[in-house]
Amino acid sequence: MPGHAAGYVVASLLIALTLPLAAAIPWPACNSSTGNYTANSAYGGNLRLVAAALPGNVSSSATLFATATTGTAPNTVFEQAQKMCPDNKRVAIFYDTCLLGFSDQDFLTSTTNSDDQEVFLYNGQYVTSNVAQFYATTYELLSSMVAYIGTMDNSSNRFLTGSIAFDAAYPFIYGLTSCNPDLTPGQCRGCLDTAIAEMPQQFIPSTKGARIAGLRCIVRYEVYRFFNGSTMLQLPLPGPAAIQDDGMCFLSSMLLG
Template identity: 30%
Template sequence: MAISKLFSLLPLLSMAVVLTLHTAMAADPLFHFCSNSGNFTPNSNYQNNLNQLLGDLYLKTPINGFGSGSAGKYSDQTYGLSLCRGDVSAADCKSCVADAGSALRDRCPYNKGAIIWYDNCLVKYSDEDFLGKIDNGNKFYMWNVQEVSNPEEFNRKTKELLSELAGKAYGVKSLYATGETELGAGGSSTTSEKLYGLVQCTRDLSGEDCKKCLDGAIGELPNCCDSKEGGRVVGGSCNFRYEIYPFVNDA
C-alpha cells in the first residue's frame, strides 16, 4: 500500500515525521509522530509519570482492547490512551501495546507527546489532556495502488458500506464495526465480488463524537482512495479500512 501524511498537526504533534513501512520480517509501525510541545529531562518527574502511564496501559488495554488514563499532577502530569483493533486477541493486543511503548521511547525519547500506529494497535500520550476530544490533526492515508475497473460504482459502494458501519459502530460500547457488501462482476480489477470494511473509534469519545469523527474520515475518501481497491484513513481518534479481500480475524 502507498501511504501519505496529512497537512496540519494539532499543537500536540510536530510536522517532523519518521515513516516506517511494513516489512515481511517484522511488525513495524504504520506511522508515528513526535511532539514539538516540549521535551522532558532524563530521570525527571515527567519521565517517571510517563513510565507509570505506559505500564498501566500495558496492563489495562488487553482486558477489553482499550485503556486510558493519566499519571502525576500539575506540570508533570501526562495523559495517554491505547486502543487495539477490535478483532485482535488479548495476547496480540498486549504484545502490540508493549511494542508501541518501546518504539516510542526509541523514536521520541524525550518528547512530552507522541503517537504511533500499528496494524493491531494505537498508543498516544501527551502533557495536554486530549481525552474525550476528537483528534482531527494526526492523520494519514494508505491505499492499494491497484485501481478498479468501474470507479464510480466502486466508490459509491465503498462509501455506502463505510457509512453503514459508522452508523453501527457509534451505537455500541466497542465503537467498532465490520461488514461486507456485494460488488458484482467488474467491481474491481480482479475477480473479487465482495468489499470488506472496518471502522473503529477510540473509546474515550462519546458515541456521537465517534460518528462525527468517522463521518469526517469517510468524507476524505476522494482525497485518499478514489478508485483504489483498498484504502485507509487512520487518525488519532478514529479510522476506517476497506479491501476487496477479507482482512478481519474471525472470532
C-alpha cells in the same frame, strides 16, 4: 490549564482482538513542534510510570478499558508510545493490531482525530474499470457501517467489520470502523464521518484499499478480507443485520507528576 505546560502528557493505547491476516509494520506520526523531553524529566518519568501501570489495569477490566492517575498538575500523563519517536512530546504509532500515542496536550478531550496524530495509508494498487461504481459502493459500505455503529448504545466496544458485494473481479469490498469506547455513539459517528469526508482529499477514488487512523477513531476498506473473525455487518442485507462482537481492548491514563 495551559496545553504545553512542562511535563504535561496525554496518552492512550488501543489493542485490537480481531487480528489482521498479515503481519503489520508500525506507522508513526512524530511531532516535535512543542519540544522534546529528556529521560530524567518529569515527563519522561511519568511516561515510564504509566507504561508500567496500564497493561495490568486493562487486563483486569471487564470492558478492556482502563485509566490511571498519579501526581499533580502540570505534569500530566495519559500513557503510550515513546520508542518510535525518541524524545518527541507528540507521538502516535499505528499498527494493524493496536495504536498508541502521547502528547503534551489532552487529546482525550477531543472527539475527533488530531491532524498531527493521524496517518493516511493506501494499498498502492488501483481498480481499472467501474471506478465510479467502486467508489460509490465503498462509500455506501462505510456510511452504512458508521450509521450502524452509531446505534450501538449498549456496546462498550465501538468496533465493527463489514462487507458489501461488488462485481466479478472484486466480489466483496471489506471495511472496518472503530472508536475509543469512551466516545458516545454520537461522538463516534461524528469522528468516523469526519474521517470518511477526508478520504476524497487524501486518496485517489480507484485505490483498492485505504485507511485513516487517528487516536480517536479509525476507518479502513480493502478489496480483500484483512481481518480475522466473522464479518459483523454484511451488505446488501437480506434481513436485520446480525452483529458479532469480536472485541477491542483500549487503554488510557492520566498521570499527574
